[in-house]
Amino acid sequence: MVNVKKGVLVTSDPAFRQLLIHLDDSRQLGSKFIVRELDDTHLFIEKEIVPMLENKVEQIMENMNPEAVDK
Amino acid sequence: MSSDQPAAAPHLTGTSSKNSCLFLDFLITIPPKTRQRLLQKPSCAFFIYRMLPPIAQQTTIQLIWKGSFPTASDVEETKEIEDQVKLLKDLGLVHRQTTDGKLNIDTDYKRSYMYAAMLGAAQISSLVLEPNEGNRRGKDVEKKAVERWDCILRYLALPSEENTQAVSETTRNLFKKANFTSGGDTQIEITTFGFQFLLLSPVKQMWTYVIEYLKLEMSQGQDIVEVIEPLIQIVLLANRVQVAGFKAERECYQIDANWTEPQNELLNHLRELGVIFIRKRKDGVFFLTQLLTHLATNETIDDVSAEKVSNGKVIVETNFRVYAYTSSLLQLAIIALFTEMTYRFQDMSVGMITRESVRGALQHGITAAQIISFLRANAHPQCIATSGPVNCLPITVADQIRLWEDERRRMNLKDAYIYSHFESEDEFHGVCEYARQQNILLWSDNQQKLVIVNEDGHELVRQWYKREKSKTGAGGEASSSTSSA
Numbered sequence: 176m177v178n179v180k181k182g183v184l185v186t187s188d189p190a191f192r193q194l195l196i197h198l199d200d201s202r203q204l205g206s207k208f209i210v211r212e213l214d215d216t217h218l219f220i221e222k223e224i225v226p227m228l229e230n231k232v233e234q235i236m237e238n239m240n241p242e243a244v245d246k
Numbered sequence: 247m248s249s250d251q252p253a254a255a256p257h258l259t260g261t262s263s264k265n266s267c268l269f270l271d272f273l274i275t276i277p278p279k280t281r282q283r284l285l286q287k288p289s290c291a292f293f294i295y296r297m298l299p300p301i302a303q304q305t306t307i308q309l310i311w312k313g314s315f316p317t318a319s320d321v322e323e324t325k326e327i328e329d330q331v332k333l334l335k336d337l338g339l340v341h342r343q344t345t346d347g348k349l350n351i352d353t354d355y356k357r358s359y360m361y362a363a364m365l366g367a368a369q370i371s372s373l374v375l376e377p378n379e380g381n382r383r384g385k386d387v388e389k390k391a392v393e394r395w396d397c398i399l400r401y402l403a404l405p406s407e408e409n410t411q412a413v414s415e416t417t418r419n420l421f422k423k424a425n426f427t428s429g430g431d432t433q434i435e436i437t438t439f440g441f442q443f444l445l446l447s448p449v450k451q452m453w454t455y456v457i458e459y460l461k462l463e464m465s466q467g468q469d470i471v472e473v474i475e476p477l478i479q480i481v482l483l484a485n486r487v488q489v490a491g492f493k494a495e496r497e498c499y500q501i502d503a504n505w506t507e508p509q510n511e512l513l514n515h516l517r518e519l520g521v522i523f524i525r526k527r528k529d530g531v532f533f534l535t536q537l538l539t540h541l542a543t544n545e546t547i548d549d550v551s552a553e554k555v556s557n558g559k560v561i562v563e564t565n566f567r568v569y570a571y572t573s574s575l576l577q578l579a580i581i582a583l584f585t586e587m588t589y590r591f592q593d594m595s596v597g598m599i600t601r602e603s604v605r606g607a608l609q610h611g612i613t614a615a616q617i618i619s620f621l622r623a624n625a626h627p628q629c630i631a632t633s634g635p636v637n638c639l640p641i642t643v644a645d646q647i648r649l650w651e652d653e654r655r656r657m658n659l660k661d662a663y664i665y666s667h668f669e670s671e672d673e674f675h676g677v678c679e680y681a682r683q684q685n686i687l688l689w690s691d692n693q694q695k696l697v698i699v700n701e702d703g704h705e706l707v708r709q710w711y712k713r714e715k716s717k718t719g720a721g722g723e724a725s726s727s728t729s730s731a
Contacts, residue, residue: 177668177677177711184662184688184698191656211664211696217689219664219698236653 182210183225185218192218194235195228204231267297268453272460274336276470281338282354283471288370291358293478294337296542302330309340309351310359371479374500376531387494387523391535395520396576398455402426402440403579414518416462423465424458438611444580445616447623452519452540459515468508476502476509480522480534484542487534494523498531558624564640568597571626583607584617599643604650614651618644661701662688668695673714680710 185195195218199209208224220228273281273294284290295306305327331349334340339355362370397412402421410418421427426440436444443454456477464470483499501513501524513532516522521541523533559577561569568585570578573593581587584607585597607617618639625638632638668674674695681687686703690696699707 177673178666179704180664180666181704182662182664184660184664186658186660187656195657211666213689213691213694213696213698219662222661225659232657 180210180219182222183220185220186216187218189215192216194232195220198228198231204228267299268450268457270294270297270333270337272457276464278338280471284474285338285352285355286358287471287475288358288362288365289372289478289482290475291355292362292367292370293482294339294355295359299330299333301327302333305330305334306339306351306359309349310356313351367482367485371482373479373483373502376498376500387533388535391494391520391523391537393520394518395537396574398518399444399451400576400579402436403444403576405436414514416459416515417518420455420458420462423462424454442611442613442616444583445612445620448537449540449543452521452537455519456515456541459512463508472506473508473512476505476512477516480516481538481541483534484538487536487538494533494535498533501530501532558626558630560621560624561626561629562599562621562639562643564642566599566643566646568599570595570597577624580620583610584612599647601650604647605653608651614648617647660688662698663701663704663707665697665699665707666695676714677707677710681707 185192187195192215196209196212198204199207204224204227206224208221208228209218210221211219213219273284285294295303298306331340339352340349341352397409398417400409401413401417418427421440424439425437426443428437443451446454460470460473463473487494501510505513513522513524517524517532519537521535521538523535524531559570559572560581561571563569568581570581571594572578578587578590578595581595581597584599584604586600586603587595587597589596604614604617608614621639622635625635629638665677668677674697677697678687678690681690681697681699681703684703684706686699686706687697688700689698
């Protein structure tokens with residue numbers, strides 16, 4: 176019988192995909208979340224992890240953009 | 247092999263227009279019979295000609311006078327001419343003969359255009375000019391007209407009870423139907439499309455309003471030709487407004503006594519837009535205003551960056567500070583869509599373009615390109631004189647805004663189901679092909695034997711499996727039956 180799994184398809188650029196793989200390997204979200212690596216621009220991930228992932232990514236982006244100018 | 251089918255994002259009317267003219271886009275969408283009746287009217291034929299792109303105009307003229315159309319000198323030019331011929335066909339201005347493929351100009355259009363060309367714009371509009379003796383029937387016309395237009399923009403940009411009262415019920419319905427506003431009568435909220443509307447150029451804003459009004463009339467069963475004709479008659483008079491030394495108060499036009507109620511209703515809406523001015527209905531006359539030139543402008547996307555801005559008020563520095571030399575609350579509200587305002591004085595305000603403020607705008611559907619073109623179009627004259635129409639917005643700021651937009655596009659998430667461990671090659675190809683046909687396939691790979699469908703697609707695939715199983719079962723029964731026999 177065919178295997179079916181529910182989740183989320185992620186489409187991104189290769190560099191960002193590598194960041195996601197790094198988050199998965201280092202378990203920064205508490206557990207592994209990548210179900211399958213598909214190709215250079217696609218990943219299949221667990222559905223429950225998405226809110227945490229979005230917050231983490233936002234946090235990382237925030238750290239890359241320090242407030243450079245005083246108001 | 248992999249395939250990805252991103253959902254098509256909805257576009258605001260005209261923002262992705264290939265023809266660059268919202269009115270022509272609208273004409274293409276109305277029923278052919280209705281459009282044919284427009285082509286029979288000289289004023290409409292003349293106006294359509296004016297709105298055509300230059301090459302389409304040349305093609306039209308040559309077809310009218312010579313019965314042939316221009317030959318191209320190279321491949322690139324050939325393609326452009328073909329694009330224009332397609333536009334003319336979509337508009338019903340030309341038809342291709344089935345026998346020999348020769349292009350023919352529409353006979354109604356040809357007759358109407360030649361009639362209009364002989365008489366000229368003012369005469370075919372058929373509106374009667376009158377002097378305004380002693381400014382008796384109108385004064386401060388231009389100022390009041392601009393106030394009318396600002397009321398509409400304020401209704402969107404600064405929602406409040408006062409601003410809601412300042413616009414007509416039809417305008418409110420129009421914006422709601424166009425999806426620019428949402429919510430009940432008491433609490434108006436601007437939508438993504440409303441934000442985008444605010445950032446359009448005045449030409450596109452006015453035409454968007456007019457076209458949404460025409461659509462509203464059509465949806466209510468109104469004969470649209472009856473409404474379009476006086477609209478075009480008035481817009482053709484824009485030539486007078488463009489004459490040097492034009493004074494709005496000096497002359498006015500008779501409101502045609504034969505105009506029907508829907509046509510007078512159109513007049514009310516043009517008045518609300520500010521393109522005409524009427525002091526009192528019983529005066530029986532209307533005035534032209536400078537804003538009318540917006541409806542007569544054939545704006546193309548390329549023109550935006552080269553647009554002559556004589557009245558811009560915004561300076562953007564390389565450190566992302568924005569200075570707006572204006573006391574207009576409306577303009578400040580628009581700038582505040584994507585800027586963090588920090589200081590406000592009577593006629594000058596200071597803001598910062600920050601990642602947070604720009605991303606806030608991006609979340610509302612405003613694009614980086616819209617923000618950039620808005621800032622360029624409203625740049626202070628000295629910025630343009632110093633740096634040119636493109637670099638008046640520092641290149642570092644423009645690039646950063648685009649980078650902030652790209653950030654949001656780095657990760658695209660879609661709920662999905664993944665299928666793996668198929669029992670046979672046929673099963674894999676069957677599921678894959680079925681998913682592709684049903685438009686639910688997000689990704690697949692022949693090597694790994696994987697299929698990914700969207701969330702809604704899972705149920706469809708289950709049904710496919712059930713049908714396949716029943717086929718196999720029927721075969722089994724047949725086999726069994728044969729064996730019994």
